[in-house]
Amino acid sequence: MKPDHAASRRRVLQAGLAVPLTATLPRLTRAGAAPGARVRPSDAAWPAADIWKALAGQLAGSLVAVRSPWTECVRAPAAKACAEVFKQAKNPYFLGDEVALTQTLGWVDAWTSAPSAYAVRARNTADVVTAVNFARNHNLRLVVKGGGHSYQGTSNAPDSLLVWTRDMKDVTLHENWVPRGCEDRMAPARAASIGAGALWAHAYDAVTTRGGGYVQGGGCMTVGVAGLVQSGGFGSFSKAFGLAASSLLEAEVVTADGRARIVNACTNPELFWGLKGGGGSSLGVVTRLTLRVHALPETFGAVNFTVRAKxxxxxxxxxxLVTRFYADQLMNPHWGEQIRFRPGNVLVVSMVFQGIERAQAQATWAPFFAQVEGQEQDFSIDFSPLKVVATSARTFWSPTLLKRTLGFIRRDDRPGAPEGNVFWPGDQGQAGQVLHGYQSTWLPAALLQPARHGALCDALFAATRHWGLSLHVNKGLAGAPAEAVAAARDTAMNPAVLDAFALAISGAEEQPAYPGVAGHEPNVALARQRARSIVNAMGALRALVPRWGSYVSESDYFEPDWQQAFWGANYERLAAVKQQYDPDGLFFVHHGVGSEKWSADGFTRLRA
Structure with a gap:
């Protein structure tokens, strides 16, 4: 079963200006490339050494010839250096700081993390423009990486040119900000402008710890800000504040023609809409985002316990019992995170709350605890020492000495690592993982109504006979404030999210492994067995929802009807935005908008 990457977050509680930048290099003749195909290093049309040298000069040191540490591991798997790579693969900041690596190392039978031939370590928008123009002019496969957290493998591709935004991570707070061109339409609001390479740890430190505000972002601190927003984006408190994409006020994005554009509700509004949930790196390279800053609640809290059925x-x-209790008491803006059903007839509740105090949370759960504890013949309940806890919201993401001492938060342990390189221990399970299988499905709130509740319970029970699953109740907007639902409706996300009470997720993985490294290769047989179990588990739930939807960032790599699953009725409009801003398909990601026009690797255009 997919580990709970939010667990440590709960344990903590227990203690600019757009300009048309169009500079280009001399265009290389494309002789030797197959018609309709992008060029590879083995093709005659691949840019010659002097062309790359000219690009390096234009970029003033930002062009990197990429070398993967896994190459040396394949050659010498028993070497000390290889052992160090596998050890460091559990440090998400090490992975993020290595141009050749990604947070997930692959997915059995789907993809393996493999580096680009060259990377542009972008320091500013001008570097991104130069990279986009070079890729377009020389017919190269282009890849974009910020946080590198894609489960779908979209932040890596061999034989490509990578735009790496890691160094573009400034965060600036604005007290009274209005999107450009919207001065007569929108009132000033508190906002934060965030570079495309920033991680949520950077954003929360600036906006919450130091700024006293709240920006709707991801639960995992090492996820990239830009990727999460473009994919819609959920955090622990999405039921209160809505999608991360809904808080997007403005973005700067470099489009396929090499123009740096300002996009918002008043300027390039269709592209702006597409960036709000249309998927990362399908429509352009985002270089900066400006997000609405919300009022910070006084308190964040958590409830954690386990019940074992006999x-x-x-x-x-x-x-x-638990689904009915959720429907009656918890499907509201105060509550988020997970209700997990594990093999062996185990229920694990790991939830967070905001907008209420600890005493109110205790009172809310008291009837459920009384029911369970009153049926000792059927259940046993395990509590952590502090089953209902609360803390100051402002210090939630702060790496205080107490948190570090008690192990509630971890720091990048490399010598000289920045003080702000911190992460939740529970999120470390993602670092270096190799996925075996992963599926998700939004469950409509109608399933909680009396007429359908029995069928839902039957399906959840049937699913657990195959594999475990989690109900991520913060990843569905049923019970959210009307304004949060309305804002989400004005995004490219599948409308299924609007009336979903939860996103059901089932997944499996193993820890760092890499093909070809003797003694460290992925367990293919186990992976395929688990993948079948996940398909069977989720099949029981999907049978309840004929036109089910799936969250693009947490979905099946092999999803056959991905356009419908990820975007539903919004896909046609997204395709029109793609045609307007990227008609030649420079930007390609697996199961991204317009990807059906290309081969699976993004190198060959398919005939209509």
Missing amino acids: SDAAFRKLIA
């Missing part, structure tokens, strides 16, 4: 029948009863 029989299958008791577990079926427990599923009914």
Whole structure:
């Protein structure tokens, strides 16, 4: 079962100006490239050494010839240097700082993390423009990486040119900000402008810890800001503040023609809409985002406990109890995170709250605890020492000495690492993982109504006979404020999210492994077995929702009807935005807008 990457967050509680930058290099003759194909290093049309040298000069040191540390591991798997790579692969900041690496190392039978031939380590928008123009003029496969957290492998591709935005991570707070061109339409608001390479750890430090505000972002601190927003974006408190994409006020984006554009509701509004949930790196390279800053609640809190059912029948009863309790008491802006159903008839509740105090949270859960504790013949309940806890919201993401001492937060342990390089221990499970399988499905709130509740419980029970799953209740907007739902409706996200009470997720993975490294290769047989179990588990739930939707960032690599699953009725409009701003398909990602026109690797245009 997919580990709970939000667990440590809960344990903490237990203690600019757009300009048309169009400079280009001499265009290389494309002789030797197959018609309709992008060029590879083995093709005659690949830029010659002097062309790359000219690009390096134009970029003033920002062009990198990429070398993967895995190459040396394949050659000498028992060497000390290889052992160090595998050890460091559990440090998400090490992975993020290595141009050749990604946070996930691959997905069995789907993709393996493999580096680009060259990378532009972009320091500013001008570097991005130069890279985009070079890739377009020389018919290269272009890849964009910020945080590098893509489960779909979209932040890496061999034989490509990588635009790496890691160094573009400034965060600037504005007290009274209005999107350009919207001065007569929008009132000033508090906002934060964030570089495309920033991670949520950077954003929360600037906006919350130092600024006393709240920006709707990801739960994992090492996820990239730009990628999350472009994919719609959920955090622990999305049920209160809506999608991360809904808080986007303005972006700077470099489009396929090499123009740096300002996009907002008043300027390039269709492109702006497409960036709000249309998927990362399909429409352009985002270089800066400006997000609305919300008022920070006084308190964040958490509830954590485990219930073990003593029989299958008791577990079926427990599923009914907790889902009914959720529908009656928790489907509102105060609550978020996970209700997990594990193999062996185990329920794990790991939830967070905001906008209420600890005493109110205790009172809310008291009836449920009384029911469970009153049926000792069916259930046993395990609590952490502090089952209902609360803390100051302002210090939630702050790496205080107490948190570090108690192990509630971890720091990048490399010598000289920045003080702000911190992460939740529970999120470390993602670092260096190799996925075996992963699926998600939004579950509509109608399933909680009396007429359908029994069918939902039956499906959840049937799913757990195959594999575990989690209900991420913060990743559905049923019960959210009307304004949060309305703002989400004005994004490219699948409208299924609007009335979903949760996103059901089932997944499996193993820890760092890499093909060809003797003694460290992925367990292919186990992966395929687990993948079948996940398909069977999620099939039980999907049978309840004929036109189900799936969250693009947390979805099946092999999704056959991905246009419908990720975007539903919005896909046609997204395709029109793609045609307007990238008619030749320079920007390609797996199962991204317009990708159906290309081969699976993004190198060959398919005939209509």
